[in-house]
Amino acid sequence: MASLQDQLLKAGLADQKKAKAIRNEKHKQRKQQPKGTVQVNETEIRARQAREEKAEHDRQLNLKRQQEAEKKAIQAQIRQLVDTNRLDRSRGETSYQFVHDKKIKKLYVDDILADQLSRxxxxxxxxxxxYEIVADGVARKIIERDEQAVVVLHDRKTDDVGDDDPYAGYEIPDDLMW
Structure with a gap:
């Protein structure tokens, strides 16, 4: 196939002198460039920049999708922990009130659950x-995953031994010296 220059010459749109001058100019440009360097084309630069921008955009989008997938997995883990460890509060007669999102909420629990919630x-x-009731160990596991899911978890006192304390009925005298 003939070059564009040959086609222009045939059509009469360019003459021999101009074609020779253009060829010489291109030859000089190539000779003046140091060896090993390639003439950089603006369209190549723009295309490379567009590819880099698209790759960065794709990376950001992929990172966002990954974070959303992690969030969904964490929520699924929390749901599973709660489903397997929730306590039955169907026989609740005592109302236990607590604050959630600046509103006072109420759950009906029995006296034992209310006492253990407060402790x-x-x-x-x-x-x-x-709202579900779970043991404090499960609640701490949930806190590791998402702090916002746990609404009420009171600090446990170190001297709180519990209902199975053998010395619960005995008072400690004030004048006892150690």
């Missing part, structure tokens, strides 16, 4: 738009 042995968790 920090049990916690109230908000999952799937419901």
């Amino acid at each position: 920090g042995r049990l916690a109230i968790v908000f999952v799937n738009d419901q």
Whole structure:
């Protein structure tokens, strides 16, 4: 196939002198460039920049998708922990009130659950738009994954031994010296 220059010459749009001058100019440009360097084309630069921008955009999008997938996995883990460890509060007659999102909420629990909630042995968790009661160990595992899911978890006192304390009925005298 003939070059563009030959086609222009045939059509009469260019003459021999101009074609020779252009060829000489291109030859001089190539000779003046140091060896090993290639003439950089603007379209190549723009295309490379566009590819780099697209790659960066794709990376950001992929990172966002990955974070959303991690968030969903964490929520699934929390739901599973709550489903397997929730306590039955169906026989609750005592109302236990707590604050969630600046509103006072109320759960009906029995006296034992209310006592354990106040002592920090049990916690109230908000999952799937419901309040559930779980043990404090499970609540701490949930806190590791998402702090916002645990609504109520009181600090456990170190001197709180519990109901199975053999010396619960004995008072400690004030004048006892150690």
